[in-house]
Amino acid sequence: MSEKLLEIKDLYVSAGEKEILKGMNLSIGKGEVHVIMGPNGSGKTTTANAIFNHPEYQKIKGSISLEGEDITNSKTDEIARKGVFMSFQLPEEIPGVSVTNFLKYAKNKITGKNVKIFEFKNELQKNMDELGIPKEAVDRSLNVGFSGGEKKKNEILQMLMLNPKLAILDETDSGLDVDAIRTVSKGIQMYKNENNAVLIITHNTKILKSLKVDYVHILVDGKIVKTGSAALATEIENEGYAKYKG
Amino acid sequence: MSKSQIEDINRNIYDIKNEDNYDFKMKKGLTREIIEELSKQKNEPEWMKEFRLKALDVYESLELPTWGPDISELDMNDIATYVRPKSKLNSSWDDVPEDIKKTFDQLGIPDAEKESLAGVGAQYDSEVVYHSMKEELIQQGVIYTDMETAVREYPDVVKEHFMKCVPVYDHKFVALHGAVWSGGSFVYVPKGVKVDIPLQSYFRLNSPESGQFEHTLIIVDEGASLHFIEGCSAPKYNKVNLHAGCVELYVKDNAYLRYSTIENWSKNMFNLNTKKAIVGKNAKMEWVTGSFGSKISMLYPMSILNGENAKTEFTGISFAGKGQNLDNGFKVVHNAKNTSSLVNAKSISKDGGKCTYRSLVRITPNAGGSKSSVSCESLMLDDISISDTIPVNDIETDDVIFSHEAKIGKISDKTIFYLMSRGLSEEDAKAMIVRGFAYPISKELPVEYAVEMNNLINLELEGAIG
Ligand SMILES: Nc1ncnc2c1ncn2[C@@H]1O[C@H](COP(=O)(O)OP(=O)(O)OP(=O)(O)O)[C@@H](O)[C@H]1O
Ligand SMILES: [Mg+2]
Numbered sequence: 192m193s194e195k196l197l198e199i200k201d202l203y204v205s206a207g208e209k210e211i212l213k214g215m216n217l218s219i220g221k222g223e224v225h226v227i228m229g230p231n232g233s234g235k236t237t238t239a240n241a242i243f244n245h246p247e248y249q250k251i252k253g254s255i256s257l258e259g260e261d262i263t264n265s266k267t268d269e270i271a272r273k274g275v276f277m278s279f280q281l282p283e284e285i286p287g288v289s290v291t292n293f294l295k296y297a298k299n300k301i302t303g304k305n306v307k308i309f310e311f312k313n314e315l316q317k318n319m320d321e322l323g324i325p326k327e328a329v330d331r332s333l334n335v336g337f338s339g340g341e342k343k344k345n346e347i348l349q350m351l352m353l354n355p356k357l358a359i360l361d362e363t364d365s366g367l368d369v370d371a372i373r374t375v376s377k378g379i380q381m382y383k384n385e386n387n388a389v390l391i392i393t394h395n396t397k398i399l400k401s402l403k404v405d406y407v408h409i410l411v412d413g414k415i416v417k418t419g420s421a422a423l424a425t426e427i428e429n430e431g432y433a434k435y436k437g
Numbered sequence: 438m439s440k441s442q443i444e445d446i447n448r449n450i451y452d453i454k455n456e457d458n459y460d461f462k463m464k465k466g467l468t469r470e471i472i473e474e475l476s477k478q479k480n481e482p483e484w485m486k487e488f489r490l491k492a493l494d495v496y497e498s499l500e501l502p503t504w505g506p507d508i509s510e511l512d513m514n515d516i517a518t519y520v521r522p523k524s525k526l527n528s529s530w531d532d533v534p535e536d537i538k539k540t541f542d543q544l545g546i547p548d549a550e551k552e553s554l555a556g557v558g559a560q561y562d563s564e565v566v567y568h569s570m571k572e573e574l575i576q577q578g579v580i581y582t583d584m585e586t587a588v589r590e591y592p593d594v595v596k597e598h599f600m601k602c603v604p605v606y607d608h609k610f611v612a613l614h615g616a617v618w619s620g621g622s623f624v625y626v627p628k629g630v631k632v633d634i635p636l637q638s639y640f641r642l643n644s645p646e647s648g649q650f651e652h653t654l655i656i657v658d659e660g661a662s663l664h665f666i667e668g669c670s671a672p673k674y675n676k677v678n679l680h681a682g683c684v685e686l687y688v689k690d691n692a693y694l695r696y697s698t699i700e701n702w703s704k705n706m707f708n709l710n711t712k713k714a715i716v717g718k719n720a721k722m723e724w725v726t727g728s729f730g731s732k733i734s735m736l737y738p739m740s741i742l743n744g745e746n747a748k749t750e751f752t753g754i755s756f757a758g759k760g761q762n763l764d765n766g767f768k769v770v771h772n773a774k775n776t777s778s779l780v781n782a783k784s785i786s787k788d789g790g791k792c793t794y795r796s797l798v799r800i801t802p803n804a805g806g807s808k809s810s811v812s813c814e815s816l817m818l819d820d821i822s823i824s825d826t827i828p829v830n831d832i833e834t835d836d837v838i839f840s841h842e843a844k845i846g847k848i849s850d851k852t853i854f855y856l857m858s859r860g861l862s863e864e865d866a867k868a869m870i871v872r873g874f875a876y877p878i879s880k881e882l883p884v885e886y887a888v889e890m891n892n893l894i895n896l897e898l899e900g901a902i903g
Contacts, residue, residue: 243858246850267857268865276858283855287873293859296869300860332873353859 194221195259196388197242197275197357202253204234204241204413211237213413215253219357222385224402226424227392229410230432235392238410239277239359243267257357272301274356278346278363282334290329290345291315294352301353318351321381322374339366347378358382359390364398376401396424411435469493472616479619484596485588492605492615499609505795506733506762511679511707574632580625581636584652587623594625598654602685603713610681610709614650618683621651626661626692635697635883637666653684655694659717662693668700668886678706680731686714688722690744695723699886701893702731704760709735718744718773725881726753727890728765729897737795739768742776742804754783754878756897757790757822766795766827771804771837780811783878785871787818787897793825798832798839805836814844816874818867818898868898 197219204212211234219225227235241248242255244267254263262270285293294315298306319329322344334342343363350358360379364372376398379389383402391398399421407423408415409432416435417423472493476486501508574581580591587595605615626632657663667684680702688694694714702708708731714722724738740749751767769778784792794813815824826843848870856866872879872891879887 243854245854266862267854268860268862271858271860279855279858283849283852285852285856285870285873287876288869293869296865297856297859297861300862300865349859 195219196221196223196257197390198254198256199238199242200254200256202241202255203251204237205249205251206237206247210251211248211413212241215410215414217408217415219388219390221356221388223388223405224383225388225390226399226404226407226421227390227410227415228394228407228424228427230436233410234413235410236280236361237413239361239390239392242275242359243270243277268300271355272303276350276353276355276358278343278350278358278360280361280365282342282346284335284337285333286335288333290331290333290348293333294329294349297349298352301355315348315352318348318381322348322351322378324348340368340371343367344371344374344378347375351378351382354382355387357388357390359392361392362394363391364393364395369397372397373401396428399424409435467493467496467613467616475617475619479585481585481588482592484592488600489616489618492600492612495605496609496612496616499606499612501609502735505735505764505793508707508709508733508735577630577632578627579630579632580623582623584618584621584623584654587654591623591625594656595623595654598656598685598687599652600683600685602687602715603683603711607711611683611711614652614681614683614711618650618652620649621653621682622655622665622667623653624655624663624665626657626663628658629660630658631662632664635664635666637668649680649682651682653682655685655696656687657689657692657694659689660691661689664695664697666697666883666886668698668889678703680706680708680710682710684710684712684738686712686722688714688716688720690717690720692717692720693723694721695725696738697725697882697886699727699729699882699890699893700731701729702734704730704732704758706731707733709733712736712738714738714740714749716740716742716744716747716749719746720744721748721750723749724751724753724767725878726751726765727875727878727882727893728753728755728763729893730761731763732761734761734763734765736763736765737768737797739770739797740778741770741772742778742807743772745773745775747773747776749778751778751780751782752878752881753781754785754875755792756894757784757786757792758897759788759790761790762793763791764793764795766793766797768797769799769809771798771800771807771809773804775806776804777808778810780809780813781877782811782813783874784813784815784824785818785874785894786815786822786824789819789821789823791823791825793827794843795827797829798841799830800832800834800837800839802833805834807834807836808838809840810838811841812844813842814846814874816871817845817847818871864898868895871898 195218199215199217202212202215215238229235237248241250244265250263254261256262257273257275262273295306295311324344334345337345346363363375367375379402383389404421407419407421409417411432469490472489473486476489600615603611605612624636655665686694686696716722722740726738728734728736738751742749749769755763755765757763767780767782782794784794786792792815796811798809798811800807800809813826817824824845828841830841832839848867852870853863853866856869857863861869871894875894879890882890
């Protein structure tokens with residue numbers, strides 16, 4: 192058994208009156224690739240938000256820990272600095288802040304020290320080349336006027352630059368063309384090593400093809416109802432969730 | 438710790454105050470005797486003294502404006518109008534007195550010069566105390582001096598232009614300015630001369646109960662070009678304070694002028710400044726303005742497009758915090774064929790601060806083929822702050838393309854969450870969003886001013902924590 196990275200225990204989460212997560216359990220070890228699949232509205236994005244202690248979601252019960260440290264009530268930015276990253280289903284636009292400046296600033300915050308400009312630029316260039324992001328793109332305002340696919344690629348670029356311990360990818364593959372899905376997959380492979388982990392939220396098995404997936408979890412109505420190997424994803428793709436609902 | 442205490446601490450960097458140290462201070466209130474005394478002090482020619490006295494009459498005959506922010510708190514009799522610092526005009530930094538130097542040092546003037554800015558004219562209280570200009574500019578015939586010297590040494594040019602662009606009848610504070618003006622910059626760029634490094638003037642108020650009435654007169658002759666930067670930052674006082682400066686810009690045919698300003702007044706200031714440009718044929722006038730501080734600001738730079746194909750652009754931002762009412766905007770008169778104006782105005786308000794964008798676009802019947810595009814955008818950092826837009830559009834011909842767009846926005850919680858998930862604290866996230874909002878203005882400023890503006894934004898924002 193590998194070393195524990197993230198541990199969610201019996202988590203109940205509500206937004207206002209609405210109960211969303213109802214006894215969620217999830218355990219991710221270092222070096223692992225996990226996949227969460229589940230019907231629309233089952234609580235996948237909420238799980239990611241809850242890990243980041245999003246202020247809109249109240250934790251009614253349960254706990255979340257990172258490398259054994261309780262982060263249930265830590266602030267979002269502290270959790271990020273402890274090494275959690277999330278690729279957003281809908282990334283936000285920040286007018287007037289270039290991708291480069293944003294990444295430099297975020298990296299300073301995450302690492303707690305000022306990046307060395309030369310190294311930073313090289314690393315950025317290398318990652319952009321790998322992801323096929325054009326040079327000019329990083330001088331543009333973050334996500335402003337980016338196409339859906341460009342936004343997703345930019346999330347992967349951020350993941351590579353910020354190099355978290357745990358990367359949560361919320362439907363990063365949705366709305367991407369075939370080549371872009373391959374690019375995102377490549378980005379994940381570049382990032383992945385035996386000390387970090389990925390949690391992929393997806394409706395699609397395509398992105399999983401070139402990845403070595405360790406666990407697939409089926410989330411229905413706020414709970415994990417089944418955990419299996421990569422084969423489970425294919426089963427869902429063929430048969431849907433009917434078997435696991437109600 | 439209470440909010441106001443934190444604000445005080447945060448402003449310390451800019452609120453540097455020297456002990457009152459001047460050899461002459463006017464009696465409170467305004468009389469003909471005071472004006473005569475002032476003129477004598479300045480060793481002025483008779484015509485200027487007469488001009489001042491005439492302006493005083495106009496001042497007395499005009500009423501306070503009945504629109505805009507309430508300025509009744511301003512007691513005109515309580516303002517000592519003339520404060521002269523101990524130092525005389527210096528051409529070398531070494532000769533500037535120590536305490537004055539310290540203040541300027543903290544404002545970064547020598548650094549700015551080091552970075553090869555063309556010249557530094559710094560106004561301390563009402564007189565220019567430090568002044569220098571690069572040799573090569575002098576050889577090209579560029580004149581850059583303080584206004585008093587210009588009155589004495591270039592009487593013909595001054596007489597022809599002084600308060601012709603902004604006549605004393607414009608409003609009460611312009612008339613007051615005409616009567617008591619003191620200090621400021623004079624620039625003349627001869628025909629065809631392109632000044633390729635920015636000229637800058639730096640002045641600040643440093644005396645309780647004193648008004649500042651500096652006069653800036655810039656003439657960019659035909660085919661010439663210039664970038665002039667005015668920066669000011671004032672220390673804080675408890676007493677009401679008035680700034681009623683006047684800026685007159687003449688951009689002759691085929692000339693180019695960019696006038697950039699960063700204003701950071703202490704939070705008790707009434708900033709009632711008047712700025713106007715007359716723009717000739719094929720000429721271009723660009724305004725870049727960052728307006729910070731002050732209690733009340735009424736500031737509406739104006740371009741009069743008098744020649745065919747004349748163009749103007751206005752890019753400005755205002756930031757109003759607690760207790761501030763910034764009534765700023767831009768005015769343009771299209772008075773010739775095929776003229777164009779482009780306005781990009783932004784405002785930020787927080788802690789109950791109020792920002793109003795008040796504008797005038799007038800297109801006269803002889804300005805066919807003209808274009809005007811106005812965009813104003815405001816960002817409110819909380820629910821108690823106020824933002825307003827009061828545009829007056831007076832379009833007297835059909836042959837124009839005109840557009841006006843206004844947007845009011847707030848910082849969304851989603852955006853803050855996104856940035857916090859990248860390791861930024863809530864304050865860092867807000868500051869980043871606000872700096873991004875201001876970027877279209879800061880990118881137009883020379884880098885050291887852009888940095889100062891970002892610092893001011895950070896200081897203003899930090900005041901909100903508590
Ligand atoms: N802030 C909120 N307030 C109220 N209800 C919410 C809130 N956030 C999420 N919900 C609801 O909780 C449920 C789960 O939402 P969530 O976004 O986690 O679903 P999801 O599994 O990511 O779905 P999808 O596959 O469509 O992305 C949905 O019914 C959603 O409407
Ligand atoms: Mg979702």
